Every structure is written in C-alpha cells, then in structure tokens.
Amino acid sequence: MCKSKKSTSVVQSKNRNRNHRSPSSSYSAPPSTATATASEVPITESRSYIFNWSKSSSVSSRASLSSLKESLPENPLIYHYSEIATATANFSGHRLSSNSWRCSLRDRDVVVFQRKFRRHMDLPELRDRLAVICRSHHSSVVKLLGASVSGNYIYLVYEFVPGVSLTECLRNSRNPSFTDLSTWISRMQIAADIAHGLDYVHNFSSSGSGFVHNHIKSSSIVVAEENLRAKICHFGTSDLSGESIAGTGIASGSDSGRKLKRSGSRTVKFEGTRGYMAPEFQLSGVATEKTDVYAFGVVVLELLSGEEALRFELDSDESGGGYRRVSVVETARIAAEEHGGVRKWVDKRLKDSYPVEVAERMIRVGLECLEEDPNERPDMGRVAVEVSKLYLESQKWTEKMGNNIDLSISLAPR
16 A cells, blocks of 8 residues: 555656665565575666576676666666665564565655565566556556565565555454445445556556556555545556566567557466456466456445455354355345345445445446456446446435535544
C-alpha cells in the first residue's frame, strides 16, 4: 500500500537530483532472504547467475548503474540493497505481511515488497519491464516507485496508501456486524475503481502494452481512508519477479523500441489463491487476462455479499461433525436463479437499502466474468463500461432516496 493521490499525474521523486549515499554499516539478511554479501548491490551490480550479463559489454558497476538510471523514462529509483535493509531495520521493522514492510525511503512513506525471482533475467529485459511499469499511472493502481536486487530476490518499492485492504473493510474480525462499506453506493464505487484499474492494466498501461496482473483478490486491493476509493496493489510484481513465461514477455527489436506484447499472446505462471482461480488455471497453472477477469468476478460477488470467496463451515447434517465447502460463486448462482434470492443473498448489513434491479444486474456481471469457458468471459474494457453504467444508476437512486453518504469515516480498528 502506498500514499494515495487524487490524480494520475506523474509522481516525481523529491530526491531525484540529490546525490544519495548508501549507509556504510553492515547488514545481515533476514531469514527469508539470501545471505548478505559484497555482491548484494543494485540491479546493475547483481551476481551473474541471476542476470546473464554479456562479457563483451562489461563496464564498471558505477558506470552501469548510471547508464541504467539515464535510460529509464521518468527515472524510477534504483535502490541500493543497503538502503532497503536500513529502512526496514534489517527486515525486522513494521511488517504489513510476511514479505512486505512499511518504511521511509528517501523521505517518502513506502512499502517494500520482497519477491523471489522465478527465472533468470538479463539487464535489458529487467530494465525494459521496470521502465514500462514505473511510467504507468492510474488513480486506481498503486504506483511502483523503483526496485533493488539482492541474491535471488527483488525488492519492489511502492507508494504507501493509508487505508486497509478490501478484505478488512468487508469482514471486520473484531466486530463482524460492522463494515466500513455500509452503503450500496460505496460498494459500487469500489467495484468501478477496480474495474477501471484492471482495464488500465490490461489495455492502456505503458502506452498500449498489455499486462496480466496475476494477483487480483480482495486482500490485494486497498481502500484509501481519505475517500474510500479502491487501489489495486502489486501491479508489476509478476513481471519484475520473472513469472512471465519465456518468449511471451519483451518483444524483439531495438532497446529503445522494446514493448511488451499485446495481451492476446501474454501468459504467466504463478501460484493461485484458492477461491479466485479460474478452472483453466487450476488445470494448467497458466494465467491470462481472462483469469484476471475471473478473479475480478469473485471480488464483485464478495462486494455484494460481504462473504469470503471460499470458506468451510461446520456441516450440521454430518453426524461426525464434518465441514462443508462454501463458495461465494456457488451461492451467487443459486441466488440468481431463485425468485427473491438476491435480497436474501446480498449483505444484510446494507439493510435492504439498495436498488434491487441494479443489484441483480451486478450479480450477472460478476457471473459473466466467471464463465467456465474463458472465451465466454468479457474483457475488462466491456466490464468497466457496464459497471460504470450501474454505478451511475446507483448514484441516481441514492440521490432520489436522499441517502447521506459520509466519506470521512475512519478505518481504525473497532
């Protein structure tokens, strides 16, 4: 999560033109990282077994780093590993998860996200991927500021957005009857933000090149405390950690003209999250834009029902006290087929204060994204348009009903 912004203007580093000195003290790597050595340096200075450097193009590390920085549009930051270690208190500081830390880097509030490399990448490929992702801007996508490399790991630095995950907004562990998203229009706003952000990732980021996000789920979406707007986290994580399958990433051509291939030929492999995995992904382990669409459909149903994507409940019919699997996809399909099923299924904490017809159409949008055949699923451009229409209808309904929407609500624990 990173610091939110209301526009899509370019984020400039305050210290871009400042000569930065890396701390000189020594560090020991955290248990989950490779052991620190003298070779734990920025991208251009990493070990040869991580990046396949050409011997004929060898130059000094300092010159290589300078050249890399100058070649990156808008100068995304290249951090020295020692900076990352210092900022995170040698990876014992404020953790947001098992592999992410909130800290301050070069006077900015950021989140450092650690990811292991899945395959070897050479400098030109990593350079092009980092340049493309760092120059992408959308108000519904958390911005990547820069990266560092150490051993088998890449450290991605994202802006920090004050807020909580969509998971926490929908399901408050301390008070299950409470939700920050207590109005229909607030949930429709979240759905619209995610739809437009994912449409951007697929179709408009980096001057028309397509990406597969790979990690769409409610826990990877942050709801900003300032205005209850949603932002998609981890954009670029799969590309920069080498999850892309060889041959589908950077297209051939000159260094200056390299671009990521259009989405039709772009697939990646990664571990899926239970409840969000499309059927074809479960069989092949290969993700495409249509697997992102499937995951978005699950998130939509979570928004409408407030329920987890997948949970296990004690089965009262089982004499042995067994558990049964409950999927939000299955319950939504049943509700859509039953007369009056939608009112029974939609989150009770909304207190029946929502336009039923719009809710029924939103469920259909979610279920269309969940078609078994990926070719039958809509693309995110079409989905974003439909969700926007339903948002506008919801807004008109809210104005007609005279609902008082307070967006200054606190996301603090209750």
